[in-house]
Amino acid sequence: MILGAIIAGGASSRFGSDKALALLDGQPLIAHAAAALEPFVTTLVVCGRDWGRLPSLADRPLPGLGPLGGIAAALHHAETRGYTQVLTIGCDMPRVPPVLIADLIARAPAYCSDAPILGCWRADAAGMLATRLDGHASGTKSAALSIRRWADATGAIAVPAPAPLFNVNTPADLPI
Template sequence: MILGAILAGGRSQRFGSDKAAALLDGRALIDHVADALAPHVDGLIVCGRAHERLECVSDRPSGDLGPLGGLDAALDHARTNGFDHVVTLPCDTPLIDPDLVPALLAHGGPAILSECPVIGIWPATLAPALDHWLATSDDRSIRAWARSVGAGQLALPAPVNVNRVADLDRLG
């Protein structure tokens, strides 16, 4: 079984306001991501924030760990709820190519997109290893974590990432 996890625990500092809730074509960015991910997974969660229609889990072991805190929450949730793998997408990539998630699933993981490492597929069995990494390493880079577990780097096109209001304006 596959768990889809939307990483949404960031502070949106470059954006200046809550970018997950920012609107594109009348819908929140996070909802675009959820709709793109949902058809390919057996369950869907949001990591690091509340959402009115999706199950939410807090980053772990605490907030302010960057994407690794969300990934740790997703892996823990997957492992304790019978999911085999986790597919991660950030909340600020609303234009997901329909072939992206199937390509990740075909790889089987662990793997990340070389251009956007928060997009990846992870076996749920990695949960204890990430717990250990976060407890013993000061490196919060998802690339470093991925290297440490031998994750593949997929050369798939990365979706547009909305970091600033100007990025969103270019999409609208």
Template structure:
């Protein structure tokens, strides 16, 4: 590998899901465990940000995914990682062609799901500053501010936001098994 940290963002409020979606079961395992496994082949190490046992968001809780990305960038910089590949805990499957495309340019992110991105660890200070002054706290807004390249996914990315999404993904996995 080449100094890549993987970070699964698991600190959301799961409003649409109705309960902690990181702990929701898919094919006998949690969504968080699926996301960790999907990320692991592409990085040197995987950390969880948010949730009960994850790294705490920076600079404080309540900043959405950018607080999680800031924590991951800080962890990467202080532990010698060059870049961070981020995904949400609600992304149990990563399309291989999309990951390969993201790895070709840093910073870059998935246009359809911007939480999936490759971010140089050196952007941590910029993100912390952005969080303090920017009126818009979206991943897309920050990505634009650092010149990140949006990459279109060649295939649909399974994303679990509701119990219905989870049921549909489970049924689709049964069909392809």
């Protein structure tokens, strides 16, 4: 069983407003991220915020640890509920090729080398990530908070995207 997790706890500081709710083709970005994962997962959750009908998970061990806090929440949730894998995506990734998602699942543990927040992780890595985040609960940025470094420590495979990924960081990234 695969748990899908939308990582959405960021401050949207470069965007200037709530990026997850910014509209693209009449839908919020977070809805596009959910739609990208839905065909591949048993259940979807949102990490770091409330959104719509989906269950919400608070970042672990607390907010302010960047995307790894959301991934830690998803892994913990998955491990305690019998999921074997967690497929993660950023709320600002509205158009991910399905072939890339399928490749990440097939190679799991694996992450997109172009956007490490997009990955498929083993649920039993929850304890390893919790240990890594212990002592970093102050919100201080450090190498321990790097998704890429954590992924490499788990032995995850870096998978390149088949084409440049569309990622929204500023309002200018959205088509008019």
